[in-house]
Amino acid sequence: MAGKTAGEVLMDILEDWGVEVIFGMPGDSINALMEPLRKKKSIRFIQVRHEETGALAAAAYAKLTGKLGVCMAIAGPGAIHLLNGLYDAKMDRAPVLAITGQVETDLIGTDYFQEVNLDRLFDDVAVYNQRAMSAEQLPAIANQAIRMALTHRGVAHLSIPDDVPRFKVEREARVTSAIHVRPVILPRAEDLEKAVDLLSEPRKTVILAGKGTHGAREELLGLARKLKAPVVVTLPGKGAIPDTHEYCLGGLGLLGTKPAYEAMREAETLVMVGTSFPFTGFLPEDVKTVQIDTDPGQIGKRYPVDVGLAGDAAIAMKHLTERLAVREDDAFLKKYQVKMKDWREKMKRQGMSDRLPLRPQTVPVALQEVLEEDAIISCDVGNVTVWMARNFMLSDQKFITSSWLATLGCGLPGAIAGKLSFPEKQVVAVCGDGGFGMLMSDFVTAVKYGLPIVVIVLNNQKIAMIKFEQEVMGNAEFGTDLKNPDFARFAEDCGGIGFRVETREELRQALQRAFTIKKPVIIDVLVDPDEPPMPAVITFSQAKNYAIHLLKEWFD
Structure with a gap:
């Protein structure tokens, strides 16, 4: 030194x-x-x-x-x-x-x-x-x-x-070490016993799995099998188990699935693992709740909890599974497995539509056909998050987005980081035109460093989620129009490759070519600006306000 x-x-x-x-x-x-x-x-x-x-x-x-x-x-x-x-x-x-x-x-x-x-x-x-x-x-x-x-x-x-x-480090500097030690956090024995007692009661149980369950797939599934409990995932928890797994009901909330919403409404016991879910209006009322988190400060922070387990998710779930008897009644689980099968088929049908302009759901379904099991997906924020959360069935791919801040523009930087981290894997950014437009200048960074990422831009000339939010409030759309460049031509000007597509067949061909090209690629997909990101279950208030919006649009 x-x-x-x-x-x-x-x-x-x-x-x-x-x-x-x-x-x-x-x-x-x-x-x-x-x-x-x-x-x-x-x-x-x-x-x-x-x-x-x-x-x-x-x-x-x-x-x-x-x-x-x-x-x-x-x-x-x-x-x-x-x-x-x-x-x-x-x-x-x-x-x-x-x-x-x-x-x-x-x-x-x-x-x-x-x-x-x-x-x-x-x-x-x-x-x-x-x-x-x-x-x-x-x-x-x-x-x-x-x-x-x-x-x-x-x-x-x-x-x-x-x-x-x-300056030179002349004097004797304080010497410290480049060392970080990770602790193993175990729940208290008495808390585990309380959780076992609660979960042993014959109630309809749902597991809500968050970011903290990544890396604990087997433990999560082991607990779900013991409890015959379907698993609902938060957006950061997406991929904790495959979206197509028989125990998975998909996401919850505005981005979620109808079976997940209905299962939560019917649940009598809730197990929250590795999540401090903020949208508590989608969680069940008057149920028995167990929450597992490494941070004790998160337990009971947003939602009433009967038993808290402060510990690593994998360890806590393993201890619970070892102590619990197998629940014999699986009627609740099977009911929602049937509903989820129907939901997945519905999501796939949306993406198979040849309607023009293209439905935005076409993109995740087409992407599903070409993306490898270990690919990296960087998803931007907006309507694109809804389509990827619902219509793309994640298996073992890594999925990142800006979950809590939900900042537009995160898609392209995430893909650049993904290719630097895993140069041998497919890396795709899925962006709306609003999010991509914020930091699109850094597409040349991918070109400069030879990072063959694929950027898919859902181009509807709108800040479409805000358009929908205004309409659901009963207001007329205002300030959401975008004037976009030709993103495919922009890719070429930057030294990359660009495809501009308008049909499902053009999209399929562009995706197949994009992942074979050793250059950064932009696929500019023209999609329908009027496809609303409707929640899985529409409330009366939402329907009423949307009708008011239509009247305003008609008479203004």
């Missing part, structure tokens, strides 16, 4: 922690970090065209790999641009390190050019937020920042004044 600059030591620390990729854009207040980064051959720097892309890509990298995502930006405008992607990481609990420059130490507090109070700016988004005060301090706070990001699965931020990386 002695004799090296603080910037060189920082790169050594990132290497020690296994960092392989940093997303960012160079600039004056981080130039002293760019030179040691250039020399660090084990770390790949991916230059993005917008810092928001860098932060969203770092968050997606962390979601896909479980490793630390890293992004970097200059002081002032660059740091500000990071925030949206960092809030996505915070809310989806993805470990990310954000490194920002700052004006030189003797200029801080003088309202200097591009000076922003970064300590205050990042205070809400970060679990660890520190400014480097000296070359000797930087190694210790860098280790601590990374350790905190991994421990709390959140954002850590280091603000580094422009002069600090150039």
Whole structure:
């Protein structure tokens, strides 16, 4: 460490922690970090065209790999641009390190050019937020920042004044380790016994599986089989078990399935695993509830709970399964298995339609035919989320989106991160035209680094989900029209390949070709702007307000 600059030591620390990729854009207040980064051959720097892309890509990298995502930006405008992607990481609990420059130490507090109070700016988004005060301090706070990001699965931020990386670590610096130890969290024995007693009662039981059940498929299915309980998945939990599995009822809520909605209405016992589901209006009333979560603070946070199990999902479910007797009555399960079979067939029929303009449901159904079992899917936010949640039957593919922040624009950065993480796998971004238009400039980033991703744009010239929301409120549509470029031609101008399709057969052919081309591809799919993302079950209030909207459209 002695004799090296603080910037060189920082790169050594990132290497020690296994960092392989940093997303960012160079600039004056981080130039002293760019030179040691250039020399660090084990770390790949991916230059993005917008810092928001860098932060969203770092968050997606962390979601896909479980490793630390890293992004970097200059002081002032660059740091500000990071925030949206960092809030996505915070809310989806993805470990990310954000490194920002700052004006030189003797200029801080003088309202200097591009000076922003970064300590205050990042205070809400970060679990660890520190400014480097000296070359000797930087190694210790860098280790601590990374350790905190991994421990709390959140954002850590280091603000580094422009002069600090150039100083040599002369004095004896505090020595710490690049080590993070993961605990095994076990529920209390008495809580397990309470849960076993509750679940042994002969009630109709539904399991709600969230993000925390990823990696615990066998334990989840083992518990479901013991309880003869159908499994409903949250959007972040999609893929915990295959969508086509006999125990799966699909999603819940506005993106969900009719069988999941009805099963929740009929349930007498609810088991929530690895989720703090926010849309409690879709959960059953007056039922016995068991909630499992590694974070005790999430148990009972949004919904009344009878028994809480603070522990790892896989371990807690395994302990429950071992203690429970097999439930003999499977009438409830079989009832909803029949309903779910009918629902899946209905979703497939929607996607097989040759109606023009194309129904947007055609895209996920056609994608299903060409996508391999281990592919990476980065789904943007909007109506496209509805179609992918309902009409694409996930098996062992990895599926990521901006779940809690639900920020438009996450699809393309997620695909870039996906291809860097898993270069040998198919990677697809499925975007609406509104989401893709926000950060489409970074398609050239995929071209520059030779990342053969496939970007599917559902082009309906609308911010279609907001159009539908306005209509359901009984209002006339306003401010939702989009004027789009030819996205296929844009792909060609960037150095990629573009397809513009209008029919189902053109879509099928484009998809088959896209995954054989060793270049980034955009498939611009013209879809019907008037296909509403109707919830699985329509309430009277929604129907009434929609009728009011139609009258307004007629008479205005």
